[in-house]
Amino acid sequence: TDFDIVKLIKNVFDLLEMKASKKHIVLTFDKEYASQVLVYGDEERLQQVLTNLIVNAIKYGKKDGTIEVSVEHLIKNKVIVRVTDNGEGIEKEHIPRLFERFYRVDKSGSRKEGGSGLGLAIVKHIVEAHNEKIYVESQFGIGSEFSFTLEKAK
Ligand code: ATP
Numbered sequence: 369t370d371f372d373i374v375k376l377i378k379n380v381f382d383l384l385e386m387k388a389s390k391k392h393i394v395l396t397f398d399k400e401y402a403s404q405v406l407v408y409g410d411e412e413r414l415q416q417v418l419t420n421l422i423v424n425a426i427k428y429g430k431k432d433g434t435i436e437v438s439v440e441h442l443i444k445n446k447v448i449v450r451v452t453d454n455g456e457g458i459e460k461e462h463i464p465r466l467f468e469r470f471y472r473v474d475k476s477g478s479r480k481e482g483g484s485g486l487g488l489a490i491v492k493h494i495v496e497a498h499n500e501k502i503y504v505e506s507q508f509g510i511g512s513e514f515s516f517t518l519e520k521a522k
């Protein structure tokens with residue numbers, strides 16, 4: 369079934385605004401004033417994907433930071449949704465294992481955030497169940513970008 373990804377992103381922002389504001393993090397969306405972008409997929413499960421990615425961006429983001437979500441049209445009837453933060457970033461050595469269940473980057477003591485290490489495993493599982501792809505790019509100390517593709521409807 370199809371749904372409006374613009375509307376879904378705005379809903380997730382509404383749900384996470386409080387959490388972000390506690391760290392003085394601003395959530396921005398490049399399509400805030402755009403009309404709808406219809407995509408195929410399971411809206412509830414894709415809400416979980418966006419939520420997990422944005423919660424991570426808040427958790428591992430720095431105080432007074434910014435999280436940017438964007439939706440870009442690709443060729444072949446696809447869109448790519450990106451969640452970009454300017455937080456602590458991830459060292460290269462950890463990138464290949466990030467999507468494993470229970471995998472967490474642990475820098476002995478420096479990490480005060482709790483978590484089970486399941487969020488990204490769930491994200492990958494849902495995206496791949498849609499036959500789509502998930503990507504990560506990160507620079508340690510600078511920030512991270514997680515992105516995933518979806519198929520455009522009509
Ligand atoms: P859970 O999501 O289950 O509560 P978690 O956040 O630790 O726990 P994942 O969401 O799977 O687990 O993320 C795995 C690890 O990847 C995190 O522990 C963190 O070290 C790293 N990570 C994930 N997202 C980011 C990000 N945006 N910036 C920096 N590190 C990140």
Ligand code: MG
Nearest residue numbers: 424483487488
């Ligand atoms: Mg998480």
